[in-house]
Amino acid sequence: MNQYTVATLLEETKFQEVQIKGWVRTFRANRFIALNDGSTINNIQCVVDFENTDENTLKRITTGAAVAITGDLVESQGKGQNVELAVTNIEILGDSDPETYPIQPKKHTFEFLRENAHLRTRTNTFSAVMRLRSALSFAIHKYFNENGFYYMHTPIITGSDAEGAGEMFRVSALDPKNPPLTDDGDVNYKEDFFGKETNLTVSGQLEAETYAMSLGKVYTFGPTFRAENSNTSRHLAEFWMIEPEVAFMDLAGNMDLAEDFMKSVITYVLENCQDDLQFLDDRLFNEEKTKPQAERSDMRLIEKLKFVTENNFKRVSYTEAIDILRNSKPNKKKKF
Amino acid sequence: MNQYTVATLLEETKFQEVQIKGWVRTFRANRFIALNDGSTINNIQCVVDFENTDENTLKRITTGAAVAITGDLVESQGKGQNVELAVTNIEILGDSDPETYPIQPKKHTFEFLRENAHLRTRTNTFSAVMRLRSALSFAIHKYFNENGFYYMHTPIITGSDAEGAGEMFRVSALDPKNPPLTDDGDVNYKEDFFGKETNLTVSGQLEAETYAMSLGKVYTFGPTFRAENSNTSRHLAEFWMIEPEVAFMDLAGNMDLAEDFMKSVITYVLENCQDDLQFLDDRLFNEEKTKPQAERSDMRLIEKLKFVTENNFKRVSYTEAIDILRNSKPNKKKKF
Numbered sequence: 001m002n003q004y005t006v007a008t009l010l011e012e013t014k015f016q017e018v019q020i021k022g023w024v025r026t027f028r029a030n031r032f033i034a035l036n037d038g039s040t041i042n043n044i045q046c047v048v049d050f051e052n053t054d055e056n057t058l059k060r061i062t063t064g065a066a067v068a069i070t071g072d073l074v075e076s077q078g079k080g081q082n083v084e085l086a087v088t089n090i091e092i093l094g095d096s097d098p099e100t101y102p103i104q105p106k107k108h109t110f111e112f113l114r115e116n117a118h119l120r121t122r123t124n125t126f127s128a129v130m131r132l133r134s135a136l137s138f139a140i141h142k143y144f145n146e147n148g149f150y151y152m153h154t155p156i157i158t159g160s161d162a163e164g165a166g167e168m169f170r171v172s173a174l175d176p177k178n179p180p181l182t183d184d185g186d187v188n189y190k191e192d193f194f195g196k197e198t199n200l201t202v203s204g205q206l207e208a209e210t211y212a213m214s215l216g217k218v219y220t221f222g223p224t225f226r227a228e229n230s231n232t233s234r235h236l237a238e239f240w241m242i243e244p245e246v247a248f249m250d251l252a253g254n255m256d257l258a259e260d261f262m263k264s265v266i267t268y269v270l271e272n273c274q275d276d277l278q279f280l281d282d283r284l285f286n287e288e289k290t291k292p293q294a295e296r297s298d299m300r301l302i303e304k305l306k307f308v309t310e311n312n313f314k315r316v317s318y319t320e321a322i323d324i325l326r327n328s329k330p331n332k333k334k335k336f
Numbered sequence: 337m338n339q340y341t342v343a344t345l346l347e348e349t350k351f352q353e354v355q356i357k358g359w360v361r362t363f364r365a366n367r368f369i370a371l372n373d374g375s376t377i378n379n380i381q382c383v384v385d386f387e388n389t390d391e392n393t394l395k396r397i398t399t400g401a402a403v404a405i406t407g408d409l410v411e412s413q414g415k416g417q418n419v420e421l422a423v424t425n426i427e428i429l430g431d432s433d434p435e436t437y438p439i440q441p442k443k444h445t446f447e448f449l450r451e452n453a454h455l456r457t458r459t460n461t462f463s464a465v466m467r468l469r470s471a472l473s474f475a476i477h478k479y480f481n482e483n484g485f486y487y488m489h490t491p492i493i494t495g496s497d498a499e500g501a502g503e504m505f506r507v508s509a510l511d512p513k514n515p516p517l518t519d520d521g522d523v524n525y526k527e528d529f530f531g532k533e534t535n536l537t538v539s540g541q542l543e544a545e546t547y548a549m550s551l552g553k554v555y556t557f558g559p560t561f562r563a564e565n566s567n568t569s570r571h572l573a574e575f576w577m578i579e580p581e582v583a584f585m586d587l588a589g590n591m592d593l594a595e596d597f598m599k600s601v602i603t604y605v606l607e608n609c610q611d612d613l614q615f616l617d618d619r620l621f622n623e624e625k626t627k628p629q630a631e632r633s634d635m636r637l638i639e640k641l642k643f644v645t646e647n648n649f650k651r652v653s654y655t656e657a658i659d660i661l662r663n664s665k666p667n668k669k670k671k672f
Contacts, residue, residue, distance in 0.1 A: 005552065021583070021584040023550070038486075038553075038583075039552050039553075068584070118546040119550070121546075121547055121550040121551055122549075127551060130486060130547070130551060131486055134486040134487040134488070137489075138487065141477050148375055151469075152470070153559070153576050156492065156574055167509075169507045169509055169529070170509065171505045171536065172505065172508070172512070173503075173505055174512075176508070176512075177517075179512060181513075185513075187512045187513055193573065194573075200507065210454035210455075211457055211466070213458075214359070214455070214458040215374035215467070216341065216358075216373045216374035216375050217374075217375075222559065227529060237529065240489050247373075247374075248404070
């Protein structure tokens with residue numbers, strides 16, 4: 001018996017005796033299970049022959065329950081799907097108590113989901129975002145690999161600052177309460193793990209630059225850290241950053257690289273993540289419907305992404321860029 | 337005028353007026369430049385018409401100098417290369433003083449190169465290793481992407497320990513000399529950046545497990561940290577780790593995955609990094625020649641890699657594995 005993912009099964013038309021494992025999204029009319037296994041935003045409909053299924057088992061098919069379903073893949077008579085699974089056997093692998101399982105088939109706020117971070121990727125919004133993040137990461141590596149760049153892992157723990165990029169987190173193995181002191185009364189970092197004061201990196205740039213001076217074209221893509229206590233949507237203490245460094249490249253080449261790179265990764269997700277993007281596009285569109293017309297976006301999400309891939313980037317001077325920002329709508333609202 | 341890398345030029349047979357930029361490896365007989373740009377371990381031979389080149393320029397073509405060379409790609413008369421560049425113009429972009437430039441065309445010890453870390457990737461050994469590391473990283477992402485895994489970036493700064501995997505580095509933004517204290521005289525981490533005590537992660541496993549419970553198949557590939565003060569060749573305080581987590585998978589499936597994964601990434605570098613692997617294979621072979629026969633490896637490097645890809649992995653129990661290790665040669669030498 002072959003085991004499939006929902007993503008692969010939905011591509012097929014007919015199959016005898018397949019098995020699929022996943023989590024119940026909904027179970028309605030004692031008959032229709034919407035099953036998701038995370039491989040795609042789409043569920044597969046599993047049709048239970050409830051008259052010949054143990055009543056106790058039927059009761060345990062609740063939202064969030066983990067199940068193993070065996071059945072035959074057939075053309076669907078209902079709307080919304082081409083194929084469905086005619087269930088021949090269902091096994092409950094993990095129960096989900098409807099009284100306590102927090103992710104129910106209804107709208108949850110982000111604040112509520114943040115409190116249930118370990119389960120939030122069971123929602124469409126979060127799983128779509130995480131699949132997109134994964135696809136974008138792959139597209140980044142694919143782009144650089146195809147363009148002759150070498151990938152470097154630069155150090156996270158560092159004794160250097162990079163261009164004074166930001167405040168740093170201290171990394172230490174010293175006794176935090178009674179650190180060893182020098183004669184001058186300063187902390188004696190010579191006794192710390194690395195024999196010197198160390199921090200979390202704010203950039204892999206310094207190392208990447210030295211490697212570009214021998215390997216030609218390199219890039220980093222790894223976590224970086226900023227200890228500014230700035231609680232805004234534009235700041236994270238920990239984030240992943242992409243840094244390409246190229247020997248013998250001038251500013252024009254750098255701008256061409258940035259444009260080509262952006263278009264390439266966006267094209268990749270437009271081609272490979274259609275269902276997730278469409279879900280987020282619809283979600284945003286419906287959310288904006290509640291706002292006054294003037295506050296809505298000019299373009300829908302997918303339209304915006306295509307606008308980036310289908311148009312040439314304009315080259316502007318620093319002065320022009322500052323002017324554009326100063327005159328921008330968000331800046332006029334003092335929000336930029 | 338088109339600009340090429342050494343890697344792309346060496347694939348061509350004839351070209352008028354190409355430009356190439358790189359670093360001089362050697363310059364001999366006032367005529368032959370071995371030029372490398374990091375794109376491959378191979379150099380391109382550039383033939384200078386020294387009678388018609390300014391003498392001052394010729395003097396500046398020293399090992400390590402950065403140059404821009406224009407010329408015609410022609411069939412090579414000499415040994416060791418199929419094509420060479422008949423130089424029509426040479427521009428010195430960056431001088432390299434032979435008195436002070438440390439990477440000369442001779443054998444350097446690893447200890448010496450460690451002291452010149454910013455330049456050591458200009459050697460064949462280090463550049464080969466870094467290109468291989470880059471190719472292996474891409475092969476890892478490619479494997480998981482093609483097999484339906486989603487890539488996750490798990491947190492580096494964490495308040496959790498994972499299976500007590502090792503000692504941890506503390507991350508803090510508190511004053512190291514006079515940290516705020518609680519009434520009990522302990523460090524008051526409520527006043528620290530995240531409002532609690534935080535450390536560098538020893539594993540992304542905890543987060544990956546929760547994500548596997550919704551996305552099905554996920555993996556992490558990122559830096560992890562161990563603060564054990566163990567200065568051996570088997571321990572690093574900071575290293576990159578791969579952690580796949582799969583829902584609904586048993587031990588047999590896990591072993592199949594490990595085998596398939598290992599074979600896949602090794603096959604990738606065997607196919608894509610032949611020159612670098614051959615260099616390292618020869619290097620190791622020559623190094624082992626200096627040892628007594630009994631201490632040499634049974635197989636050469638590439639042979640070993642092919643042995644892994646061409647044979648099935650044996651499945652053994654934990655007890656059997658311990659027995660094998662106990663009776664192994666390194667263990668008998670008390671080295672394991």
